[in-house]
Each structure stands twice: as structure tokens, then as C-alpha cells.
Amino acid sequence: MVWSGIVSDTRNMIHKYNRWLETGGAKAEEIRRKTAEVGEKLAPLWFTEDFRRFYEVFDEYIAVMKECTRLAGLDYWLDCHTELDNWAGKYGGRAKPSGAGGGDMVILIGDLPVEELHRDIFRIKCQV
Numbered sequence: 001m002v003w004s005g006i007v008s009d010t011r012n013m014i015h016k017y018n019r020w021l022e023t024g025g026a027k028a029e030e031i032r033r034k035t036a037e038v039g040e041k042l043a044p045l046w047f048t049e050d051f052r053r054f055y056e057v058f059d060e061y062i063a064v065m066k067e068c069t070r071l072a073g074l075d076y077w078l079d080c081h082t083e084l085d086n087w088a089g090k091y092g093g094r095a096k097p098s099g100a101g102g103g104d105m106v107i108l109i110g111d112l113p114v115e116e117l118h119r120d121i122f123r124i125k126c127q128v
Contacts, residue, residue: 003120004080006103013074013102020072031068038064058094058109069101076101088112 021028038061045054062077069076076097084095084106093110097103105122108114114121 001098001105001107001122001124002084002114002117003122004078004084004097004103004106005119006078006080008101008103010099010102013076016074017069017072024071028071031064031071035061035064035068055094058096062094062096065101074102078103081106084108087117 021032038057042054042057042061045057048054066077078097078101080103081095081097081101088095088108088110091110091112093108093112095106095108098105098107114123
């Protein structure tokens with residue numbers, strides 16, 4: 001995990017998201033359902049050795065999350081997330097906002113040369 005340098009308050013996002021669900025009609029419900037479905041597909045893949053499948057579903061999840069949060073008017077994926085995702089992608093990895101996004105911590109995924117980042121890094125080593 002790496003500190004994005006941007007403070008985020010998830011409580012504001014949750015309130016705004018819930019309000020969008022209440023007023024967004026069928027489209028909001030469809031995107032909420034799709035987000036949940038893709039999340040359910042991704043969850044068991046986090047600790048798998050099938051990295052190709054993990055990245056395939058992970059990329060689908062990020063695309064759905066971006067669409068959902070865009071429609072809800074949330075600042076989920078910021079420039080710092082794009083920057084870190086592009087950097088991780090250069091080395092075959094990925095990056096994503098932690099939690100609801102909008103700043104705070106970014107999860108870096110892969111065998112990445114994090115010492116190159118010159119940012120506050122919190123290492124979490126997972127073995128499959």
C-alpha cells in the first residue's frame with residue numbers, strides 16, 4: 001500500500017452514493033448489481049496463483065467501479081490513481097484505490113520495485 005498524499009473522507013462518499021441509489025432509478029440499481037457481481041467474482045481470486053484470471057477480473061471490476069462512481073458523482077479514481085496504475089502496469093502489476101477511493105491509500109498489486117516510488121509505503125506480503 002502506498003499513501004496517495006490526498007486525505008479522503010469515505011463517509012461523504014457513502015452518503016452521496018446512497019442518495020444516488022435512492023434517486024438513480026433502474027440504471028443505478030443495474031450498475032450497483034453489476035458492481036456487486038464483479039466484486040463477488042474477484043473476491044476469491046485475490047489469493048490465487050492464476051494471475052492472468054485475477055488481472056482479467058480485476059480490470060473488469062475497476063471499469064465497473066469507475067462507471068458506478070462516475071454516475072454517482074463520486075471522486076473515486078483520481079490522477080494519483082492513474083499515475084500509480086500506469087507505473088504498476090509498466091511492471092505487469094495494477095493499482096487501485098483502497099476502500100471507497102478518492103485518495104488516502106492505494107493498493108499496489110504485483111512484484112513491483114516500490115523503492116522507486118519515493119513515497120510512504122506499507123508493505124503487505126501475501127503468499128499463495
